[in-house]
Every structure is written in C-alpha cells, then in structure tokens.
Amino acid sequence: MxxxxxxxxxxxxxxxxxxxxxxxxxxxxxxxxxxxxxxNAVEELKYRPDQMARALKMGxxxxxxxxIPDISNPFFAELVKIIENECTKxxxxxxxxxxxxDQEKEIQHVNNLLGRGIDGLILAPVQNSYNHILExxxxxxxxxxxxxxxxxxxxxxxxxxxxxxxxxxxxxLVKLGHxxxxxxxxxxxxxxxxxxxxxxxxxxxEFNLEDNKEFMWGAGHTFQDGYExxxxxxxxNKPPTALLIxxxxxxxxxxxxxxxxxxxxxxxxSIIAFSDNVxxxxxxxxxxxxxxxxxxxxxxAFQLLFQNINTEVRNSYTKxxxxxxxxxxxxxxxxxx
Amino acid sequence: MxxxxxxxxxxxxxxxxxxxxxxxxxxxxxxxxxxxxxxNAVEELKYRPDQMARALKMGxxxxxxxxIPDISNPFFAELVKIIENECTKxxxxxxxxxxxxDQEKEIQHVNNLLGRGIDGLILAPVQNSYNHILExxxxxxxxxxxxxxxxxxxxxxxxxxxxxxxxxxxxxLVKLGHxxxxxxxxxxxxxxxxxxxxxxxxxxxEFNLEDNKEFMWGAGHTFQDGYExxxxxxxxNKPPTALLIxxxxxxxxxxxxxxxxxxxxxxxxSIIAFSDNVxxxxxxxxxxxxxxxxxxxxxxAFQLLFQNINTEVRNSYTKxxxxxxxxxxxxxxxxxx
DNA sequence: TTATAAAATGCAAACGATTGCCCCTTAAGG
DNA sequence: CCTTAAGGGGCAATCGTTTGCATTTTATAA
Numbered sequence: 001m002x003x004x005x006x007x008x009x010x011x012x013x014x015x016x017x018x019x020x021x022x023x024x025x026x027x028x029x030x031x032x033x034x035x036x037x038x039x040n041a042v043e044e045l046k047y048r049p050d051q052m053a054r055a056l057k058m059g060x061x062x063x064x065x066x067x068i069p070d071i072s073n074p075f076f077a078e079l080v081k082i083i084e085n086e087c088t089k090x091x092x093x094x095x096x097x098x099x100x101x102d103q104e105k106e107i108q109h110v111n112n113l114l115g116r117g118i119d120g121l122i123l124a125p126v127q128n129s130y131n132h133i134l135e136x137x138x139x140x141x142x143x144x145x146x147x148x149x150x151x152x153x154x155x156x157x158x159x160x161x162x163x164x165x166x167x168x169x170x171x172x173l174v175k176l177g178h179x180x181x182x183x184x185x186x187x188x189x190x191x192x193x194x195x196x197x198x199x200x201x202x203x204x205x206e207f208n209l210e211d212n213k214e215f216m217w218g219a220g221h222t223f224q225d226g227y228e229x230x231x232x233x234x235x236x237n238k239p240p241t242a243l244l245i246x247x248x249x250x251x252x253x254x255x256x257x258x259x260x261x262x263x264x265x266x267x268x269x270s271i272i273a274f275s276d277n278v279x280x281x282x283x284x285x286x287x288x289x290x291x292x293x294x295x296x297x298x299x300x301a302f303q304l305l306f307q308n309i310n311t312e313v314r315n316s317y318t319k320x321x322x323x324x325x326x327x328x329x330x331x332x333x334x335x336x337x
Numbered sequence: 338m339x340x341x342x343x344x345x346x347x348x349x350x351x352x353x354x355x356x357x358x359x360x361x362x363x364x365x366x367x368x369x370x371x372x373x374x375x376x377n378a379v380e381e382l383k384y385r386p387d388q389m390a391r392a393l394k395m396g397x398x399x400x401x402x403x404x405i406p407d408i409s410n411p412f413f414a415e416l417v418k419i420i421e422n423e424c425t426k427x428x429x430x431x432x433x434x435x436x437x438x439d440q441e442k443e444i445q446h447v448n449n450l451l452g453r454g455i456d457g458l459i460l461a462p463v464q465n466s467y468n469h470i471l472e473x474x475x476x477x478x479x480x481x482x483x484x485x486x487x488x489x490x491x492x493x494x495x496x497x498x499x500x501x502x503x504x505x506x507x508x509x510l511v512k513l514g515h516x517x518x519x520x521x522x523x524x525x526x527x528x529x530x531x532x533x534x535x536x537x538x539x540x541x542x543e544f545n546l547e548d549n550k551e552f553m554w555g556a557g558h559t560f561q562d563g564y565e566x567x568x569x570x571x572x573x574n575k576p577p578t579a580l581l582i583x584x585x586x587x588x589x590x591x592x593x594x595x596x597x598x599x600x601x602x603x604x605x606x607s608i609i610a611f612s613d614n615v616x617x618x619x620x621x622x623x624x625x626x627x628x629x630x631x632x633x634x635x636x637x638a639f640q641l642l643f644q645n646i647n648t649e650v651r652n653s654y655t656k657x658x659x660x661x662x663x664x665x666x667x668x669x670x671x672x673x674x
Numbered sequence: 675t676t677a678t679a680a681a682a683t684g685c686a687a688a689c690g691a692t693t694g695c696c697c698c699t700t701a702a703g704g
Numbered sequence: 705c706c707t708t709a710a711g712g713g714g715c716a717a718t719c720g721t722t723t724g725c726a727t728t729t730t731a732t733a734a
C-alpha cells in the first residue's frame with residue numbers, strides 16, 4: 001500500500017503538499033504543474049489515503065454507528081438500507097450492530113462503536129436500561145434514537161405517531177362493529193409499544209369498550225411470540241373478534257396461529273398490523289396495516305445526526321414524530337359473530 | 338476522552354506499561370500492585386483504547402467489510418445477521434455496504450472499505466465486471482465471495498449447489514406431469530443464475546422437454562422485475578404450466594402477477610421458488626422452495642475469512658458448496674391442463 | 675535592478691497507541 | 705557483603721496523516 005510519503009517522493013514534493021492537493025481541491029495556492037505531478041503519482045501508485053491515520057489525526061472518522069434490535073424484521077432492514085445510502089452519499093461509512101433485543105449486547109455495542117471512533121450513533125434501543133444512553137448524553141456525543149424513545153429524559157429522536165395510529169385503528173374496528181378487540185403488542189418496556197397501548201386504551205374508553213386485561217398480550221417480538229400470544233388469546237372463553245398486532249414478525253406468527261385454528265380472516269376475526277411491508281399485501285388475506293414512512297424516517301435520521309455532528313454547541317434536542325399511513329386491505333371486516 | 342497517557346499519569350507509570358497491562362493480560366512480568374493501580378486508573382477514567390490509533394500502529398483494524406447487493410432481500414438480510422453475530426463474537430466489527438446491484442457502487446465501496454483498513458472482505462458481487470476483484474486477489478488481500486462466483490478465476494467462496502437444485506426442481510415438476518416449464522431467473526450475468534439455468538437446461542434435455550427460449554426470462558432482481566417477467570410469460574400463446582423462480586423478491590412479484598391473472602396455484606400453474614424465507618409458508622399458497630442453509634453459509638464464511646486473515650502465506654483457495662434443501666409445500670401440483 | 679509582497683512549498687509537531695531495547699531494581703547464591 | 709541474573713518498567717521510535725508556521729520562490733512594482 002502506497003503512503004503519502006511514497007507519493008511525495010515520486011512527485012518530488014513534500015508529503016504536506018500532497019495532502020493539501022488531495023484535500024483542498026480548489027485551493028489556488030498550488031501550481032497546476034505540481035498538482036498534476038502529484039495527481040499522476042497518486043494515480044500511478046494507486047494511492048488511497050489511510051482513513052485510520054486521518055481519523056486519528058483529525059479526531060473524526062467519517063463513520064457512524066447504527067444499532068438495531070433485529071435485521072430479520074423488514075422494518076429495520078429497510079431502515080438500514082436507507083441510512084446506508086445516505087451515509088454513502090455523504091462520504092460516511094456505516095457500522096451496523098445488532099442487539100437482538102439483548103440489553104447487554106446493546107451496551108457492549110455502544111462501547112465498541114465508541115472505541116472505534118464513530119462520529120455519531122443511531123440507535124433503536126432495547127429499553128431495559130438507559131444508563132449508557134445518559135452517558136452518551138452527558139458526554140454530549142452526537143446520537144439519536146429511532147423508532148423508540150425514553151420519556152424520562154430528552155434526546156434527539158425520530159419516532160412515529162404510535163398513540164394516534166393505535167387509536168385510529170381501534171376507531172376503524174369499532175366502526176365495523178367490533179367490541180371485543182385484542183392487542184398483541186410486543187414488549188411493553190418499549191416506548192413504541194407503550195404508546196400504542198396508550199392509544200389503544202384511550203380508544204377503548206372513548207368508545208366504551210371493555211378494558212379487558214386478558215385481551216392484551218405483550219411478550220417478545222419474534223414470529224414465535226406472535227404465534228403463542230395468538231393461541232393464548234384464542235383459548236379464552238370469549239376471544240376477541242378483532243386484533244391489533246404490533247410488528248412484522250409477530251404478525252406473521254399470529255397469522256399462522258389464526259390459520260391453524262381454521263379461522264377465516266376477516267369473517268371470523270379481523271386483524272390490523274402495525275408495520276407494512278412488501279408481503280403484507282400478498283398473504284392469503286392482504287393485511288390492513290399501519291404503514292411507516294421509512295424513507296422519510298431514514299433520511300431525516302441521517303440528516304439530523306449529520307447536523308448534530310457538525311455543530312459545535314449542542315444545546316437543544318429535536319424530536320421528530322412522523323405520521324403513519326392507514327392502509328385498508330382485506331383483513332378487516334364487519335363483525336359477524 | 339481519556340488516553341493512555343492520562344491513565345499512565347494517574348497510575349504513576351509509563352504509558353507503555355499501561356499498554357502492556359491492557360494487552361498481555363496474564364504476562365507475569367508486571368507486579369500485581371502496579372497492575373491494580375493501572376486497572377483502577379482505567380476504571381476511574383473510564384478509559385477506552387482508541388481503536389483508530391491501535392489500528393494505525395498495528396496495521397490491522399479488527400473490522401471486516403461486507404458488500405451485498407440488496408438488504409431488502411431476506412436472503413441477504415439473514416446473512417448480515419449471522420455474519421454480524423460471528424464478527425461480534427470474534428471481536429470484529431462489521432462494515433456493511435450495499436451495492437444495490439450497481440457495479441460502480443460496488444467498486445466504490447470496495448475502495449472505500451479498503452481505505453478504511455478492513456482486515457478482510459466478504460462480497461456478493463454484482464458481476465458486471467471483476468477487475469477490482471482481480472486486484473484484491475493480486476494484492477493477496479483476504480476476501481471471499483458469497484453466493485456468487487467467477488468461473489474465470491479462482492477465489493475463496495461460499496456458494497450453493499445451484500445447478501443440482503435447479504435440476505431436481507425440474508425433475509420434480511416432470512414427475513408431476515409438467516412439460517412446459519418456465520424459468521424466471523434474474524440477471525444471467527450472475528454465476529448463481531447461470532448455474533441454475535444450466536441445471537434447468539440440462540434437465541430439459543434429460544427429460545426431453547422443449548428448450549423454448551421464450552420460457553426463460555432473466556432481468557433484474559426486484560419485485561417489479563418478477564411481476565413483469567411473469568406477465569410476459571403468461572402472454573405467450575402456450576404459456577408454461579409450471580415456473581421456476583429465482584430470488585425472494587422476484588417470486589413475490591411473480592406471485593402477484595399470477596394472482597392478478599386469476600390463476601390458481603397450483604391448479605392452473607405450479608411454482609417453485611429458489612430461496613426460502615419466513616413468509617414462504619404463509620402466502621395464500623405456501624410455496625414449494627429450495628432453501629439455503631443460511632446459518633451454515635454465514636458461519637463458514639466468517640470462519641474461512643478469519644482463517645485467511647490470520648494466515649501468513651495465502652497460496653490456496655477454498656470454494657465451499659453448500660447443499661440446499663428442497664421443501665415441498667402447496668404451490669406445486671399435478672399438471673391439469 | 676532591487677525591494678517587497680504574495681504565492682508556493684517545506685518543516686516538524688502532533689494524534690494515541692505499540693513494542694524492541696535498555697536500564698534499574700530486587701533477591702538469590704557465593 | 706558483593707556479584708549476577710531475571711523480572712519489572714521506562715524510553716523513544718513509529719504507524720500515515722494533517723496543519724500552523726517558516727521558508728523559499730515567483731511575480732509585481734518602483
């Protein structure tokens with residue numbers, strides 16, 4: 001691997017000059033001749049600056065970290081795609097880490113990434129603890145939360161209108177005549193989930209439906225979790241006639257459980273899924289879903305972080321709430337039973 | 338951020354001693370007292386070594402690059418998950434880049450990653466060109482190809498038995514009485530696709546089926562590509578009665594096109610998809626698929642690369658072919674028309 | 675021409691770690 | 705009590721850049 005020195009030697013100039021040519025592309029303070037000589041040398045030696053050395057010297061690495069709980073989930077996979085793209089466009093590299101909803105792993109990842117000298121961090125936290133996040137905050141380190149949020153302290157964040165969308169979903173089901181509505185929510189430690197539950201409960205009250213604890217199931221976020229929660233719900237004396245389901249994978253698990261019980265959607269039971277993805281519409285019954293503006297979330301996330309990285313004084317927090325989209329398909333219908 | 342020097346100062350020792358304590362965990366050549374003093378200082382200052390500086394000094398960064406064409410594709414998303422996990426376990430960090438099947442982007446990513454000082458690279462190449470890969474090879478840089486391969490030169494690689502699995506798929510369809518079999522393949526520049534086509538054609542010959550060029554469609558790998566290819570196939574005079582379909586997203590697109598035409602699967606048309614994923618079994622008609630051992634592919638990929646990174650002399654290539662699994666569900670049935 | 679300002683380039687000290695080499699302890703043996 | 709060797713720890717160079725400052729070169733004007 002050629003270094004600055006090698007290039008300098010070949011072009012018969014001082015390394016610092018090479019560095020200048022390579023950085024201040026249009027600085028007039030360098031002769032066209034020398035510039036050309038240097039550029040040729042760079043070409044000839046296939047010189048590529050050592051980012052490690054640059055990072056060390058400049059105190060920034062042009063890299064950002066992204067920690068997500070699960071990449072099997074299309075929601076996060078899409079987010080990775082969009083954020084990676086933004087990063088690349090801006091000359092940053094993305095370090096992706098996956099917590100697998102494991103708090104310990106997340107903390108390790110944060111430490112690891114920090115040690116790697118990332119300039120900023122985007123995080124969808126597990127939310128079992130938050131000291132490590134407070135630490136980031138007190139260090140004034142540029143970071144933002146995505147999809148999830150802590151209500152006990154302020155940070156930069158991009159989230160969606162969970163409460164409102166849950167409310168509207170229930171509202172729609174009520175309009176269809178449902179009055180026994182269940183909610184398979186995912187882990188209630190998570191802000192996103194809690195907010196949806198709040199919206200759900202608010203709607204129950206608003207429309208005078210019974211607030212039946214048995215109708216609310218919160219466990220993990222996997223396929224299996226959705227599957228089991230649904231089985232439990234169906235095993236009740238008077239099971240719900242409609243279901244709100246949080247999360248892509250949970251939804252598929254629930255779907256499987258419903259089909260296995262021989263239930264017809266929406267004749268026997270209606271379902272609404274939080275999170276839309278490419279397959280929502282190709283299941284045997286296309287799903288009525290609450291869809292997230294992923295493109296917008298990803299782009300704004302990067303923008304916000306980028307802005308935060310490049311500002312000297314960080315003395316404010318920005319919390320962006322994006323609006324979801326209610327997409328009506330065929331998994332919701334009038335109550336029949 | 339505390340540095341080695343800070344720790345050294347606090348512990349009243351020389352920085353080099355701190356470094357030694359932190360690296361040679363069980364070297365006896367350091368008094369327990371000093372060790373403790375140092376460890377305490379580390380604790381107190383929350384010292385975290387600067388990986389950039391280490392990387393610069395040591396000439397390796399404990400990071401590896403991964404370039405994939407598309408993370409929306411569950412095949413690659415799962416791969417990322419598994420490889421990231423292996424990396425983390427081994428103390429490496431993963432730099433994920435996405436080429437989006439764009440050759441130029443891939444080349445940029447390779448250069449970028451190399452400049453970042455990655456110790457190794459895992460690459461699912463776009464395969465429109467390969468000079469950049471030959472360059473890696475001639476530099477003796479540790480890398481391997483995954484899922485895709487170049488037949489014109491040797492490299493380390495992990496691929497699957499594409500030819501064989503395509504052959505078997507046709508064989509199965511023939512057994513069901515089909516004799517007009519189509520293949521929506523994806524871009525034939527790609528090794529994986531070409532191999533599947535070869536297996537497909539070999540089977541056609543073996544079973545005396547007509548080798549109809551009109552039955553073979555290769556375009557992009559997106560949902561839309563699958564959708565359009567299928568429409569084209571169905572517009573033929575005598576369309577096929579069975580379809581082999583390459584790729585997760587293509588399959589969904591094809592699926593949509595079939596449903597839109599009002600065709601019943603498998604009564605009107607049978608389909609077999611390359612690549613299984615969590616939803617293959619939850620479409621209205623669960624798909625008969627060729628499933629990849631992703632866990633194995635990912636793990637062996639990391640192992641192979643790791644091995645390659647840690648070996649002085651690299652004078653051999655390892656090409657691992659993993660076996661796929663044929664999973665029969667409900668999208669294949671006897672020919673009726 | 676020569677003085678002088680401006681432009682072009684060189685110099686050297688960092689950034690934060692690692693590591694070969696050397697020196698100073700300390701304790702054991704004579 | 706002195707010698708000696710091994711163990712413990714300090715010194716300083718180095719990795720490949722960047723950048724403020726010093727120095728040389730060139731161009732301009734007197």
